[in-house]
Amino acid sequence: MTDFILKRMVSLVLPFVQMLGLYVIFHGHLSPGGSFSGGIITGLSLIAFSLVFGLERGQEKVSERMMSLVESFGALWYGAMGLVGILRGTTFLMNKGAGVPLGAPGKLYSGGLILLITLGVGLKVASTMVTLFVALMEEEE
Amino acid sequence: MPGAISENLAVLIVVALLSTAYIMPLLTKIRKFHVAEFFAVFMLALALSGGVYLAREILHNGAFTYAVGGWPAPWGIELSLDAISGLFLITVGLVATPILLYASVDLVKDVGSRSRAAWFLTLFLLLVAALCGLGITGDLFNIYVMVEVATIASCAIVAARNDAVAVEATFKYLMLATIGSGFVLLGIGFLFVLTGNLNMAFIAQELSASWQNYPTALWVCLSFFLVGFGVKSALFPLHVWLPDAHSSAIAPSSAMLSSLAIKGYIIALLKVFYVAVGADIITRLPITNILTVLGMLAIIAGALFALAQDELKRRLAFSTVSQVGYIFLGIGLGNIQGLTGTFMHILSHAATKSLLFLAAGAIIKQTGKSRISEMAGVGFEMPVTLGVFAVGSLSMIGIPLFSGFVSKWQLLLGSLARGNYLAVIVLVGGSLLAAAYLLPVLRKAFFERPTQSAAVTEVAYVQLVAMLFLAVVIIMIGTFPGVVLQLAEQAAATLLGLEVLL
Numbered sequence: 165m166t167d168f169i170l171k172r173m174v175s176l177v178l179p180f181v182q183m184l185g186l187y188v189i190f191h192g193h194l195s196p197g198g199s200f201s202g203g204i205i206t207g208l209s210l211i212a213f214s215l216v217f218g219l220e221r222g223q224e225k226v227s228e229r230m231m232s233l234v235e236s237f238g239a240l241w242y243g244a245m246g247l248v249g250i251l252r253g254t255t256f257l258m259n260k261g262a263g264v265p266l267g268a269p270g271k272l273y274s275g276g277l278i279l280l281i282t283l284g285v286g287l288k289v290a291s292t293m294v295t296l297f298v299a300l301m302e303e304e305e
Numbered sequence: 306m307p308g309a310i311s312e313n314l315a316v317l318i319v320v321a322l323l324s325t326a327y328i329m330p331l332l333t334k335i336r337k338f339h340v341a342e343f344f345a346v347f348m349l350a351l352a353l354s355g356g357v358y359l360a361r362e363i364l365h366n367g368a369f370t371y372a373v374g375g376w377p378a379p380w381g382i383e384l385s386l387d388a389i390s391g392l393f394l395i396t397v398g399l400v401a402t403p404i405l406l407y408a409s410v411d412l413v414k415d416v417g418s419r420s421r422a423a424w425f426l427t428l429f430l431l432l433v434a435a436l437c438g439l440g441i442t443g444d445l446f447n448i449y450v451m452v453e454v455a456t457i458a459s460c461a462i463v464a465a466r467n468d469a470v471a472v473e474a475t476f477k478y479l480m481l482a483t484i485g486s487g488f489v490l491l492g493i494g495f496l497f498v499l500t501g502n503l504n505m506a507f508i509a510q511e512l513s514a515s516w517q518n519y520p521t522a523l524w525v526c527l528s529f530f531l532v533g534f535g536v537k538s539a540l541f542p543l544h545v546w547l548p549d550a551h552s553s554a555i556a557p558s559s560a561m562l563s564s565l566a567i568k569g570y571i572i573a574l575l576k577v578f579y580v581a582v583g584a585d586i587i588t589r590l591p592i593t594n595i596l597t598v599l600g601m602l603a604i605i606a607g608a609l610f611a612l613a614q615d616e617l618k619r620r621l622a623f624s625t626v627s628q629v630g631y632i633f634l635g636i637g638l639g640n641i642q643g644l645t646g647t648f649m650h651i652l653s654h655a656a657t658k659s660l661l662f663l664a665a666g667a668i669i670k671q672t673g674k675s676r677i678s679e680m681a682g683v684g685f686e687m688p689v690t691l692g693v694f695a696v697g698s699l700s701m702i703g704i705p706l707f708s709g710f711v712s713k714w715q716l717l718l719g720s721l722a723r724g725n726y727l728a729v730i731v732l733v734g735g736s737l738l739a740a741a742y743l744l745p746v747l748r749k750a751f752f753e754r755p756t757q758s759a760a761v762t763e764v765a766y767v768q769l770v771a772m773l774f775l776a777v778v779i780i781m782i783g784t785f786p787g788v789v790l791q792l793a794e795q796a797a798a799t800l801l802g803l804e805v806l807l
Contacts, residue, residue: 232330239327243320249375250309256316257374 167216174216181209189286193275199282203289210290211297219301228298231291238288245281311358315371315384315441318355318394321348322434329426333419342409345426349405349433353398356437360391360792368799370443378504385443385506385580388795392648393440393572395789399778400564400655401433407663407771408557410764415555416465425465432458432561436569445493445503445581448573452489456482456537459566462558463550474549481536481546488533495526496581505581516586527582527592534574538567540633541603544626548610551622556666559618563625564659568651571632575647578636579800588639597637601731603630608738615676617665620742621658624701627735628654634728635716643719644797645790649712652789653782657700657709660775664694667764667772677746682755684747687763689773691750696776698743700783703736708782711790 185206192198214222249258257277260266264276273279310317325348332341363369368387372378408415408429413422435455442448460482464475497503499522500511516523532543539547547567551559578587587593607627614620628650635647667690668683669675684691700707703714713732720728763769782789 236327236331240324243324243327246320250313250317253309255372255375256313256320259374261375 170216174212178209178213181212182206185209185286185290189282190272190279192282192286193278194270194272199285200289202282203286204293206286207290207293207297210294214297214301219298223298226294228295231294231298234287234291235295238284238286238291241284241287242281245277245284248277313371314355314359315386315390316373318352318359319434319438319441322352322430322437326427326430326434329423329430330420333423338413338419338422339409341423341426342405342412345430346402346405346409348430349398349402352433352437353395353402356391356394356398359386360388360395362386363388363391364788364792364795379502379507382447383443383504383506384441386441387799388792389572389575389648389799390441392652392789392792392796393568394437395792396568396652396655397433397436397440397565399652400659400775401429401561403771403774404557404560404564404659404663405429406774407560407666407768408555410767412557417467421465421467425462428458428461428465429557429561432462432566436565439569439573443505443580445496445505445508445577448576449486449490449493452537452570452573453486455566455569456486459562462561463554465558466553466555470549471553474546474553478546478550481543485533485536488529488536490533492526492529492533492577495522495529496577499523499526505576508581509583512581512586513583523582523586524590524592527578527587527590530574530577531592531595534570534577535599537570538574539626539629540599541606541626541630542599544603544607544629547626548619548622551625551662552616552618556663556670559622559666560659560662563622563662564655564657567625567629568632568655571629571636571651575636575800579644584639584801593637593639595637596633597725597728600630600632600634600637601728603627603633604731604735605630605738608735608742611742612738614742615678617669617675617677617680617746618662620677620746621661621665624661624739624742625654625658627739628658628701631713631716631732631735634732635719638716638719638723638725638728639801640719640722641794641797641801641803642715642722644800645793646712646715646717646719648793648796649708649715649786649790652793653700653708653712653779656775656778656782657697660693660697660772660779661701663768663772663775664690664697667768668694671761671764677749679756680746680749681753682750683761684750685755686761689763689769691747693772693776694750695747696779698747700779701743702739706780706783708779708786710783711786715793 185202188197188205189199189202210226246257249255249262252262254262259276266276267273325345329341363386371384373382413419416422416425432455435451438451439448460475460479463478464471496508500508502508502511536543551563604627607623607630611620611623611627614623631650632647635643671687672683674680700709703709717729717732
């Protein structure tokens with residue numbers, strides 16, 4: 165892959181794609197989209213990089229080991245957020261009832277734990293997308 | 306703090322197993338991989354003790370519900386903790402713990418590399434967590450999610466052995482299981498459209514008031530569930546994926562799939578039919594007759610197929626098809642003894658078939674022979690393994706003092722109470738056929754001289770302990786069925802909506 169135009173275009177577009185992905189993740193409780201769609205957009209930006217610049221340079225940016233760590237962290241983070249409710253003496257995944265401040269409606273922080281949980285799921289989805297892509301690419305070689 | 310744990314125990318069991326599953330890939334790099342395996346076994350044992358504690362609570366204080374996230378029933382997800390959940394949690398814990406203990410001895414060698422072994426542990430724990438989830442959930446869509454998790458995890462643990470046969474079997478399994486999931490999802494969609502609810506208790510209320518307005522739609526929906534869960538739990542004409550998948554996987558995977566994975570879908574089917582739709586409606590529709598007939602067909606056909614196999618693991622896999630028939634026969638009978646028999650058989654077959662598969666795996670690994678006709682005199686070389694195989698065989702046939710007898714006895718009582726004498730004949734005939742396909746293995750192993758005297762030894766002590774544990778479970782249930790039988794009776798009574806007699 166030595167296509168100059170392609171490489172320049174991807175370099176230009178990538179930051180915006182990642183920005184959009186993070187925006188969708190963070191605004192999951194306010195606007196359409198959420199952790200799944202946002203996570204996929206973020207993951208796709210990393211996949212696009214590997215597609216254009218080659219798998220090796222992509223792996224330099226985010227290694228498989230790193231992705232595996234992020235994947236586990238995302239899932240464990242979700243579980244940990246659920247435990248907040250239990251630690252505060254209520255039920256699993258309890259949000260407002262467990263004394264978590266909800267914030268002002270319409271603002272970025274307005275759903276209590278939802279934002280934090282969404283973040284974990286977004287990380288998990290993004291890293292899973294990359295892991296799947298890498299697994300399929302390595303199969304081909 | 307202890308109060309917080311016991312109040313939230315139901316959800317904590319699932320969360321703990323899921324979290325452990327995601328910790329496993331992080332442990333690939335530690336120096337001694339056995340630590341990771343031991344940790345997984347320890348968490349399973351912890352989940353088992355949690356299940357026992359919950360079952361005790363349920364027996365003493367009655368069923369209760371748990372609202373996840375504090376959202377009450379029609380809006381949030383509700384876990385419904387009754388005797389069914391208690392019994393199934395115990396079943397899963399009792400069987401999965403020794404299987405993983407057995408697997409831990411040479412998992413890395415079996416699946417190829419350390420990172421593959423770590424992912425195997427992840428998938429195994431995900432499967433166990435999904436099964437526990439199926440046992441405790443009271444929400445229809447939650448059932449779908451858990452069914453999907455269990456399906457993907459069980460497909461992947463078949464593929465754990467990285468060879469062409471296993472991959473082909475996995476592909477077949479994946480395709481059929483996905484079709485099954487589609488049917489289940491359609492069925493859930495139908496129930497949602499008909500009643501406007503996903504919570505099973507609320508669906509039951511809606512349906513009992515208005516089901517006569519749309520009997521055809523309800524029929525279609527029930528057939529979707531029957532086909533969907535039927536494919537996944539290998540009900541006779543839909544069992545085609547099972548022999549390949551269960552015989553080509555590594556021994557612990559086969560044991561796990563044959564003993565527990567298919568039972569999870571049966572529990573889901575029971576919940577949909579008897580809790581969501583309700584015993585009242587189900588027993589009035591001819592679907593119970595269909596289940597009875599399919600169950601009887603499965604008992605005979607599965608056993609006949611098993612007789613024709615020479616490969617030990619394939620024979621055991623077809624035996625599972627036959628034993629699933631007993632479970633469906635009990636569901637079809639639809640009376641208290643029949644359903645008690647179903648629940649007892651879920652437990653008893655889980656312990657028995659996992660023991661048989663683990664013993665078969667040990668024989669195949671130590672001797673390198675997978676065909677029964679080659680196994681002359683193995684009993685002299687591996688007395689303990691063949692001894693526990695004998696315990697499993699006797700339980701599978703239904704000899705008194707072994708757990709299989711307790712469940713088959715209940716099924717017999719259920720058939721007699723229904724006046725279904727054909728079922729009685731099939732039950733007895735199925736046991737005779739089970740004797741015909743299992744006892745030749747023992748005769749070959751114990752009563753024929755070994756052909757050549759190659760040095761064959763027993764498997765590692767840990768594996769022997771795992772198998773002996775399952776054998777003790779089988780004998781304990783067979784000799785002192787008291788508490789477990791009481792729990793099964795209460796589960797059956799819950800399904801039928803009867804007052805519990807203690």
